[in-house]
Amino acid sequence: MKRLVLAVALTLLGAGCATRIPPPRSAADTARPPEAAWENALSRFVDDAGRIDFRGLAKSSSDLDAFLAWVARVSPDSDPTSFPTPQSKLAYWINAYNAIAMYDVIQSNFPPDLNGVKVRFFYKNRFELGGRSISLYALENRVIRPLGDPRIHFALNCMARGCPRLPREPFRAAELDAQLERETNEFFREDRNVQLDPTGRTVRLSQILQFYTADFLKVAPSLIDYVNRYRDEKVPASWKVEFIPYDWTLNQR
Secondary structure, eight states, X not given: OHHHHHHHHHHHHHGGGOEEOOOOOOOOOTTSOHHHHHHHHHHHHBOTTSOBOHXXXXXXXXXXXXXXXXXXXXXXXXXXXXXXXXXXXXXXXXXXXXXXXXXXXXXXXXXXXXXGGHIIIIIIEEEEETTEEEEHHHIIIXXXXXXXXXXXXXXXXXXXXXXXXXXXXXXXXXXXXXXXXXXXXXXXXXXXXXXXXXXXXXXXXXXXXXXXXXHHHTTSSSHHHHHHTTOSSOOOTTXXXXXXXXXXXXXXX
């Protein structure tokens, strides 16, 4: 909670000095869907553990550039007919967030620790989405979270090690529910996100569960109840909950 209060205060403090990051220039490729460019960027520069080769990506950025150039022009707000279902809208927003965060790392000169550049990275840097200028913070909290699916917290990736694993494929409307289920299950199977202490009758959870407690409690009576939906080894409901400090180190390989 203290982190969130501080974040809001810093947002208000820096609101008057936002930086517009122009979308990358990319030649139009009408023969290839934008999602294909994003898929190629993910498959080339993300490994199976979700780590990103940012420097390699910066040197060969045509696929990321093509996707972001499209994102800058088109969104569910600017072109609703192209996104006829809730799944198509949410898949777009998740992919856009992840691609923008990836681009933000490059534009921020590969900061080794995002915590040290958090205000600029999440709040001050503004990017184009469908002709609209928006920060990563606003995209997550004013556009994506209001859609009401807490599983997005295991799909959105700010490129830090504390984030969920970044898949090597885009999120797609036709497969979105299965993909969100897969990523949420994967998240809660990882020891780095759920640590059990039977002696102390305590479970330590990723701080993502602390940052967004309100979202999870809208669909479950407790954080433990939400976690148990995705684990074979259930956490006793009476156990104490603690949180694992978030790792803001850049998730590069």
